[in-house]
Amino acid sequence: QLISERFGKGSRTVDLELEAQIDVLRDTKRKYENILRLARALTNHFYSMVQTQRALGDTFSDLSQKSPELQDEFGYNAETQKLLCKNGETLLGAINFFVSSINTLVNKTMEDTLMTVKMYENARLEFDAYRADLEELNMGPRDAMTLSRIETAQQQFHIHKGKYERLRSDVTIKLKFLEENKVKVMHKQLLLFHNAISAYFAGNQQQLEQTIKQFNVKLKPPGVDKPSWLEEQ
Amino acid sequence: QLISERFGKGSRTVDLELEAQIDVLRDTKRKYENILRLARALTNHFYSMVQTQRALGDTFSDLSQKSPELQDEFGYNAETQKLLCKNGETLLGAINFFVSSINTLVNKTMEDTLMTVKMYENARLEFDAYRADLEELNMGPRDAMTLSRIETAQQQFHIHKGKYERLRSDVTIKLKFLEENKVKVMHKQLLLFHNAISAYFAGNQQQLEQTIKQFNVKLKPPGVDKPSWLEEQ
Numbered sequence: 001q002l003i004s005e006r007f008g009k010g011s012r013t014v015d016l017e018l019e020a021q022i023d024v025l026r027d028t029k030r031k032y033e034n035i036l037r038l039a040r041a042l043t044n045h046f047y048s049m050v051q052t053q054r055a056l057g058d059t060f061s062d063l064s065q066k067s068p069e070l071q072d073e074f075g076y077n078a079e080t081q082k083l084l085c086k087n088g089e090t091l092l093g094a095i096n097f098f099v100s101s102i103n104t105l106v107n108k109t110m111e112d113t114l115m116t117v118k119m120y121e122n123a124r125l126e127f128d129a130y131r132a133d134l135e136e137l138n139m140g141p142r143d144a145m146t147l148s149r150i151e152t153a154q155q156q157f158h159i160h161k162g163k164y165e166r167l168r169s170d171v172t173i174k175l176k177f178l179e180e181n182k183v184k185v186m187h188k189q190l191l192l193f194h195n196a197i198s199a200y201f202a203g204n205q206q207q208l209e210q211t212i213k214q215f216n217v218k219l220k221p222p223g224v225d226k227p228s229w230l231e232e233q
Numbered sequence: 234q235l236i237s238e239r240f241g242k243g244s245r246t247v248d249l250e251l252e253a254q255i256d257v258l259r260d261t262k263r264k265y266e267n268i269l270r271l272a273r274a275l276t277n278h279f280y281s282m283v284q285t286q287r288a289l290g291d292t293f294s295d296l297s298q299k300s301p302e303l304q305d306e307f308g309y310n311a312e313t314q315k316l317l318c319k320n321g322e323t324l325l326g327a328i329n330f331f332v333s334s335i336n337t338l339v340n341k342t343m344e345d346t347l348m349t350v351k352m353y354e355n356a357r358l359e360f361d362a363y364r365a366d367l368e369e370l371n372m373g374p375r376d377a378m379t380l381s382r383i384e385t386a387q388q389q390f391h392i393h394k395g396k397y398e399r400l401r402s403d404v405t406i407k408l409k410f411l412e413e414n415k416v417k418v419m420h421k422q423l424l425l426f427h428n429a430i431s432a433y434f435a436g437n438q439q440q441l442e443q444t445i446k447q448f449n450v451k452l453k454p455p456g457v458d459k460p461s462w463l464e465e466q
Contacts (some may be wrong), residue, residue, distance in 0.1 A: 031299075034292055042285045049278040056271045063264060076265050080427055084434055103447035183302050190306035201317055202436035223455055 004132070015168065021175050022117055025110065028182070032106045039099045039193075046095065050088035057081035087200055090208055096194035101189045109181060114171050114176045120167040127164035130156045134218040188215070237365070238358075246361050248401065254408050255350050258343065261415070265339045272332045272426075283321035290314035299408065320433055323441055326452035327429035334422045342414060346418045353400040360397035363389045421448070 004010030057078050064074035136154040140146060192215045199208035212219065237243030290311050297307035319371065367386040373379060425448045432441035 031296060035296075036288075036351050038285055038289045040290060042282065042289065045282040045285055049275065049282060052271055052275045052278055056268075056275065059264070059271060063268075066264075066415050070419050070423065073420055073427075080431055080434075084430070085296055114412055156434055159365075186303050187306055190303065194306075194310050197317070198313055201433050201434065203311075203431075230265070 005128075010128070010132055013124055013131070013164070018168065018172060018175075022171070024179070025113065025117075027177065029106060029110045029114070032102060032110070036099065036102050036106055039102065043092065043095050044098060046088065047092060050092065053081045053085045053088065057085055080128065081197050083205075087203075087208060090205075090212060091196055091200040094097055094192060094208075094212060094215075098189050098196075098199065098218040105185050107211055109178060112172075114180050116167065116170050116174050120164075120171045121168070123160065123164040123167045127157075127160040130160045133157075145222060192217070196211060196214045238361075239436075243365055246357055246364070246397070251401065251405060251408075255404070258346065258350075258408065258411070262339060262343045262347070265335060265343070269332065269339055269450060271333050272328065272335065275330060276325065276328050279321065280283070280325060283318055283325065286314045286318045286321065316438075320370070320436075320438055320441060323438075323452065324429055324433040326450050327425060327445055327448075330448070330450040331426045333416060333424050338415060338418050342411060346404070346411045349400065349403050349407050353397075353404045356393065356397040356400045360390075360393040363393045366371055366390075 006014055060074045060078035060081060064071050064078055067074060130153065131197075134150070134157045137146060137150045137153050142150075187225055192211065195211040196208060199205075211217075238245055261301045293311035293314060297304050297311055300307060363386065365391045367383070370379060370383045370386050375383075425444065428444040428447075429441060432438075432444055444450075
């Protein structure tokens with residue numbers, strides 16, 4: 001059947017509305033994968049920056065103690081770098097939570113729906129193949145043997161029609177729930193991302209910590225090296 | 234002479250105060266090289282972060298137009314990332330200026346003084362060698378031939394004593410000027426670094442731009458790819 005369709009022969013059962021929705025999902029997934037890639041890159045660059053700020057803070061501290069003539073200048077720079085480092089750890093927690101949630105949405109939830117879509121597409125192909133068989137037999141001569149073959153073909157046709165329709169319905173339902181879930185997750189995560197980043201880059205430590213609490217972000221204990229378990233969830 | 238000294242023989246002319254100052258300079262240079270290394274790392278991480286923020290801004294903008302159900306959420310995130318990107322470029326200009334100035338201080342000014350120190354150390358070695366020759370001849374028997382050799386040795390002794398003293402004086406003067414220059418440069422640069430970073434991480438665009446003006450930081454035109462010409466100066 002796939003080959004007939006490739007060569008432009010054979011007819012194809014089409015649910016235009018559903019196929020449009022599936023195309024939109026595939027496109028959305030690609031776009032969110034891009035966000036995920038960029039958010040992970042941001043995490044890495046930001047993580048490296050915070051590590052460098054920590055090292056700078058230590059170096060400035062050391063030089064403040066050992067340079068009487070520039071004690072103040074090294075001193076306030078040390079303070080600033082250390083404060084940025086502390087707030088940076090908190091923001092990292094928020095970005096990790098964002099990455100982890102988008103990752104779940106894209107690679108678990110959307111992927112799950114797309115698996116059902118693939119099963120649906122296979123069922124559609126099989127159904128159209130049995131439909132084409134039946135139509136061909138129906139157009140041929142009728143004798144005892146062909147009648148029995150038509151009966152078998154009809155049974156197969158109904159079995160695969162049922163399977164196709166069940167899967168079409170599964171896909172429709174999953175798409176509907178996915179859309180709701182997507183809007184809910186993205187609304188929350190985009191708000192968290194925005195509020196955490198705004199608070200951090202406004203130097204508002206209190207608001208940053210409040211955002212973390214508000215969104216129930218769990219911070220990993222300091223000293224744990226890489227953003228890891230959050231992404232694995 | 235170097236070999237005699239290595240084996241603990243021969244005597245060595247020592248200027249304790251000057252040698253202590255030279256040790257301090259070598260130590261300071263190492264410490265400032267460390268600041269330079271960290272500041273360059275910060276520039277690189279920060280530069281990568283700003284590039285990612287630009288890409289995130291574009292992606293959020295695009296998604297804001299194409300996601301009616303999440304238009305606002307993508308919209309305000311796009312705005313934030315773009316603003317951060319703009320301020321980030323300005324801060325990069327300030328950090329580049331800091332890096333460039335510390336680089337000049339460490340790799341031009343300090344290096345120049347240390348070259349004079351090396352010449353001084355060689356002159357000291359030569360002077361002590363001729364001094365040791367002369368002392369040896371003075372302790373030996375005196376006849377016509379040795380008297381003439383003593384005379385030559387005395388001439389050499391005075392020539393190298395003069396050279397040694399001239400270079401010792403050069404080093405002393407250079408160290409004095411270097412110390413003044415170091416304090417002046419570092420005072421200015423550490424203030425710039427602190428004020429620019431504080432303004433940026435407080436989200437204070439106006440204060441950031443004011444700092445840039447106050448310290449005469451030349452910003453490279455946007456679009457120029459890497460922090461380069463500033464560091465080459």
